[in-house]
Amino acid sequence: MKKILFLIFFISVSICSADWNADMVYDIYGPMGVSLTKPEWTPFNLSVYPFNLVGFNTKNYGFRLICSLYYGNEVCCGLTGGLSQISGYHYGAAVTALYSACGIHYGLSISPVNLAMENHGVQIGIVNHILPFGETGNYLQIGIYNYAENGLQIGLLNHNPNALFPWMILFNYSSNGIYKIK
16 A cells, blocks of 8 residues: 555656656657656666656766666766666766667666767677767777777677778777778
């Protein structure tokens, strides 16, 4: 009975004070549920879909626990854990059960699927993919399949279109512009 009352209280507070993210979430991410508060920054964020402790534009400096398939923060500095993570800028470590998606990543990301526009750290997973938009920096990828336009890749199958050998098993490397094919 206490759990049911808590759930009713939680939902009613959420509906009364919610920010429905219409003005905060970029088109690329789509709707991410209901945000309970809207501070500029927070040391802790918890997300249990469809409820989020803070909105997407809230900067997180500390710890995030994401218990939903689809939620994140624009800027995260610290440790992220849970099912998945989405962030514009991620500084620190992310350990997720499904996927990690970042605009620019600095640090360590351990996830079955790692996606980023720039990787200035280490990605460890089954699939690691640096999205080819603009400057696509990559430091290190370790996984079964790795894709990037530069950097060091260690895995079963590595694809780097700018490397001397674009498809390699076990190891591949190129730095910015050395073997760039035009």
